[in-house]
Amino acid sequence: MKIAVAGGTGTVGRYVVRAARERGHAVVVLTRSEGVDVLRGTNVDAAIDGADAVIDVLNTTTLSTKKAVAYFETVSRNLLAAERRVSTPHHVALSIVGIDRIDTSYYAGKLAQERLVSASEVPHTIARTGQFHEFAEQIAAQTTMGPLTLVPKTLSRPVAAVEVAKHLVTVAESSPAGRAEDLLGPQEESLADMVRRMYAHDGVSKKVLEVPFPGHYGRGLGSGDLRGGLPSLFARTTFEEWLLTDHQA
Ligand SMILES: NC(=O)c1ccc[n+]([C@@H]2O[C@H](COP(=O)([O-])OP(=O)(O)OC[C@H]3O[C@@H](n4cnc5c(N)ncnc54)[C@H](OP(=O)(O)O)[C@@H]3O)[C@@H](O)[C@H]2O)c1
Numbered sequence: 001m002k003i004a005v006a007g008g009t010g011t012v013g014r015y016v017v018r019a020a021r022e023r024g025h026a027v028v029v030l031t032r033s034e035g036v037d038v039l040r041g042t043n044v045d046a047a048i049d050g051a052d053a054v055i056d057v058l059n060t061t062t063l064s065t066k067k068a069v070a071y072f073e074t075v076s077r078n079l080l081a082a083e084r085r086v087s088t089p090h091h092v093a094l095s096i097v098g099i100d101r102i103d104t105s106y107y108a109g110k111l112a113q114e115r116l117v118s119a120s121e122v123p124h125t126i127a128r129t130g131q132f133h134e135f136a137e138q139i140a141a142q143t144t145m146g147p148l149t150l151v152p153k154t155l156s157r158p159v160a161a162v163e164v165a166k167h168l169v170t171v172a173e174s175s176p177a178g179r180a181e182d183l184l185g186p187q188e189e190s191l192a193d194m195v196r197r198m199y200a201h202d203g204v205s206k207k208v209l210e211v212p213f214p215g216h217y218g219r220g221l222g223s224g225d226l227r228g229g230l231p232s233l234f235a236r237t238t239f240e241e242w243l244l245t246d247h248q249a
Helices: 012-024 043-048 065-086 105-119 133-144 161-173 191-202 217-225 239-244
Strands: 001-007 026-030 051-058 091-096 126-128 148-153 180-183 207-211 232-234
Touching: 001 012, 001 232, 012 026, 012 161, 043 065, 051 065, 051 161, 065 091, 065 105, 091 105, 091 161, 105 126, 105 161, 105 217, 126 161, 133 148, 133 191, 148 191, 148 217, 161 180, 191 207
Parallel strands: 001 026, 001 051, 051 091, 091 126, 126 180, 148 207, 180 232
Antiparallel strands: none
């Protein structure tokens, strides 16, 4: 198969590219660094022409509802319109388990993306997974001030991005299904505890404070909704195993 990966240099995208190549697929990467800007709609048709599947793992980092919705709606519209023009047989979108009742901030963007994909004539599958183990690194990078890291109270069943990537390639190899089964991690975790264990593993001596994040978004993070439910597929790698294998200090 030929698989196009939109966001193929990102946290999960680079593993999607690797997993697809390991399974013998030809891979095209759509990123700005490769000369394809999906937000502006630059060079998208040429990049995906002839692809049997497009996997969307694009991302923006924002907590603004307005910015998140504008970004995910625009990139999804541009990608789906290009796919209609070149008759792409399968659009695969990565989304997040348990966000339905947290329609605000970043998750509002993901729900807007899901609504556009669901309504599209392009054959598609939305694959939801738990937060990544890598989320501990991402959050620590954003919320550290000097010797202190403030972590929003968050409960989830995190999953290694490398396992998310393999799941997405399997979904792309399968027929469009509308929605794939959710993929969750093997254990329930608190995000603050993950950051503490990551610091202990990396020898970082910063204090981690768990804080209830304000507003509807904060209540959603701490509510336990992100842990998902059944039926779901369960990935194997625990956070502890991820620290020892994939995680680079
Ligand atoms: N983090 C989590 O715990 C988690 C859990 C479940 C699902 N997800 C979903 O996983 C997806 C990927 O997240 P991530 O953390 O792997 O992303 P990331 O590391 O932020 O990478 C984003 C990718 O998108 C590309 N990109 C951004 N804007 C672009 C544009 N205008 N045109 C073309 N390429 C663009 C970037 O490359 P350039 O900068 O070179 O353009 C990069 O390859 C997101 O949709 C997210 O919602 C995340």
